[in-house]
Amino acid sequence: xxxxxxxxxxxxxxxxxxxxxxxxxxxxxxxxxxxxxxxxxxxxxxxxxxxxxxxxxxxxxxxxxxxxxxxxxxxxxxxxxxxxxxxxxxxxxxxxxxxxxxxxxxxxxxxxxxxxxxxx
Amino acid sequence: xxxxxxxxxxxxxxxxxxxxxxxxxxxxxxxxxxxxxxxxxxxxxxxxxxxxxxxxxxxxxxxxxxxxxxxxxxxxxxxxxxxxxxxxxxxxxxxxxxxxxxxxxxxxxxxxxxxxxxxxxxxxxxxxxxxxxxxxxxxxxxxxxxxxxxxxxxxxxxxxxxxxxxxxxxxxxxxxxxxxxxxxxxxxxxxxxxxxxxxxxxxxxxxxxxxxxxxxxxxxxxxxxxxxxxxxxxxxxxxxxxxxxxxxxxxxxxxxxxxxxxxxxxxxxxxxxxxxxxxxxxxxxxxxxxxxxxxxxxxxxxxxxxxxxxxxxxxxxxxxxxxxxxxxxxxxxxxxxxxxxxxxxxxxxxxxxxxxxxxxxxxxxxxxxxxxxxxxxxxxxxxxxxxxxxxxxxxxxxxxxxxxxxxxxxxxxxxxxxxxxxxxxxxxxxxxxxxxxxxxxxxxxxxxxxxxxxxxxxxxxxxxxxxxxxx
Numbered sequence: 140x141x142x143x144x145x146x147x148x149x150x151x152x153x154x155x156x157x158x159x160x161x162x163x164x165x166x167x168x169x170x171x172x173x174x175x176x177x178x179x180x181x182x183x184x185x186x187x188x189x190x191x192x193x194x195x196x197x198x199x200x201x202x203x204x205x206x207x208x209x210x211x212x213x214x215x216x217x218x219x220x221x222x223x224x225x226x227x228x229x230x231x232x233x234x235x236x237x238x239x240x241x242x243x244x245x246x247x248x249x250x251x252x253x254x255x256x257x258x259x
Numbered sequence: 260x261x262x263x264x265x266x267x268x269x270x271x272x273x274x275x276x277x278x279x280x281x282x283x284x285x286x287x288x289x290x291x292x293x294x295x296x297x298x299x300x301x302x303x304x305x306x307x308x309x310x311x312x313x314x315x316x317x318x319x320x321x322x323x324x325x326x327x328x329x330x331x332x333x334x335x336x337x338x339x340x341x342x343x344x345x346x347x348x349x350x351x352x353x354x355x356x357x358x359x360x361x362x363x364x365x366x367x368x369x370x371x372x373x374x375x376x377x378x379x380x381x382x383x384x385x386x387x388x389x390x391x392x393x394x395x396x397x398x399x400x401x402x403x404x405x406x407x408x409x410x411x412x413x414x415x416x417x418x419x420x421x422x423x424x425x426x427x428x429x430x431x432x433x434x435x436x437x438x439x440x441x442x443x444x445x446x447x448x449x450x451x452x453x454x455x456x457x458x459x460x461x462x463x464x465x466x467x468x469x470x471x472x473x474x475x476x477x478x479x480x481x482x483x484x485x486x487x488x489x490x491x492x493x494x495x496x497x498x499x500x501x502x503x504x505x506x507x508x509x510x511x512x513x514x515x516x517x518x519x520x521x522x523x524x525x526x527x528x529x530x531x532x533x534x535x536x537x538x539x540x541x542x543x544x545x546x547x548x549x550x551x552x553x554x555x556x557x558x559x560x561x562x563x564x565x566x567x568x569x570x571x572x573x574x575x576x577x578x579x580x581x582x583x584x585x586x587x588x589x590x591x592x593x594x595x596x597x598x599x600x601x602x603x604x605x606x607x608x609x610x611x612x613x614x615x616x617x618x619x620x621x622x623x624x625x626x627x628x629x630x631x632x633x634x635x636x637x638x639x640x641x642x643x644x645x646x647x648x649x650x651x652x653x654x655x656x657x658x659x660x661x662x663x664x665x666x667x668x669x670x671x672x673x674x675x676x677x678x679x680x681x682x683x684x685x686x687x688x689x690x691x692x693x694x695x696x697x698x699x700x701x702x703x704x705x706x707x708x709x710x711x712x713x714x715x716x717x718x719x720x721x722x723x724x725x726x727x728x729x730x
Contacts, residue, residue, distance in 0.1 A: 143478045146700075191309045205305075205322060205426065221454045221456070253308065
């Protein structure tokens with residue numbers, strides 16, 4: 140698998156080793172930093188991503204603000220989260236770091252602004 | 260004509276211009292002006308809402324607007340002047356500036372430049388400055404550059420303009436999308452449009468490998484089950500008023516479509532992500548020497564172009580993969596532009612204007628050339644000027660800190676287990692082993708200045724494969 144942690148894109152070789160308890164363990168090679176191993180373990184047990192998107196803004200000098208999930212959300216919930224985000228809008232002004240939507244789909248992740256949008 | 264003489268006028272308010280301005284300020288050039296044609300500072304990063312920026316420079320993962328925002332904050336904190344909605348029309352040497360009624364009393368020694376710019380509040384401006392920093396970025400290759408046969412329907416966009424529509428203006432370019440070219444913007448847009456509810460049919464790439472980062476293949480295509488067809492191209496666009504579909508076909512080793520492999524894909528939108536070209540129209544009139552391969556100005560180790568005092572950085576010089584690298588080259592350009600301005604100002608104050616400037620002895624130029632499997636290098640030359648000679652002298656006298664000169668380059672193809680060599684004549688002055696080189700991933704070689712002490716002729720950067728090393 141390809142590590143996606145940084146633009147290096149290391150090719151990881153992952154083999155399943157002895158299953159201990161309920162969580163399977165993997166041995167990882169090909170990574171050039173410790174984050175590669177952590178990524179592989181996580182990707183095979185509980186894959187998550189930072190979701191980046193835009194949120195509609197009412198009364199601002201621009202109609203959208205760039206936003207992201209403050210913590211990572213489950214990889215396979217990205218499309219479902221977007222269904223929610225597409226339907227919300229916030230009122231200007233918006234400042235970088237403002238929480239635009241709390242705890243999306245009970246993932247624990249807030250959607251926060253990545254940019255400023257002043258009022259019109 | 261402005262009374263004020265700027266230390267540096269920075270053309271472009273994107274990541275390159277912002278970093279150059281901050282660095283110029285911190286290195287003593289306080290009279291700065293950034294000119295930006297869009298309505299706000301930040302450049303193309305503002306529409307790159309995905310994350311992954313800043314891992315090298317800030318040590319954390321940021322989105323494009325966050326990365327830009329940090330530099331905008333730095334610029335504002337220093338009180339650096341900027342003008343948005345402003346277009347630069349031309350850059351001229353003050354000595355050659357032929358505006359009627361202008362008497363050139365300063366800068367006749369060639370140290371001063373005039374930047375002509377306009378906007379709707381100030382009108383036409385003639386800005387006098389010691390140095391100019393070109394941070395104009397790049398633009399996308401278009402359908403015209405590709406010559407795809409077919410009609411001219413609506414629904415064909417470059418990936419970057421689609422990105423602007425979706426992320427800034429809030430419009431979708433279409434519903435059923437085919438992407439030609441696997442550059443990073445195309446891959447990012449495949450994911451973005453999928454998340455916005457579009458049906459991305461496939462990404463096709465004419466080369467047998469992707470031009471994008473491998474992490475983007477995984478997280479933008481594979482994770483969303485979007486097929487990537489390598490060695491495949493679009494051979495025809497169908498539809499009269501709106502795109503109704505495209506014909507794709509396999510290509511052979513010479514990139515010629517193979518008869519019998521054609522396939523019709525119904526879609527209403529075709530996005531092109533087929534490469535970027537530095538945008539340098541603004542310096543066309545200056546006579547700056549351009550590199551025909553990078554399509555940007557040739558620069559020396561200080562990011563200075565062939566015209567003294569005109570510096571260039573970021574994607575205007577050559578297209579970078581990561582904004583972090585843009586920032587690094589721009590910090591260097593900003594520092595060197597500041598040093599130039601400070602020196603030029605000193606000359607202006609102390610010497611009657613027709614006296615030749617300092618450093619009048621023509622410096623020795625060491626050309627840096629692409630060798631085997633290398634497409635281009637930046638810088639294209641190393642200038643052995645007084646400052647560089649001083650560094651060499653310090654090394655000879657046993658300086659403890661040896662500065663490095665970074666050479667950036669790209670390979671012509673994908674090669675594994677290679678060794679990077681830099682030759683001066685037949686002498687190897689630098690060596691580095693690399694597991695894999697790809698044309699899409701910029702390589703760097705940091706040559707310690709001590710290795711250049713005895714170099715007189717040109718330097719050649721070569722990528723050598725295990726087969727080359729049998730000797």
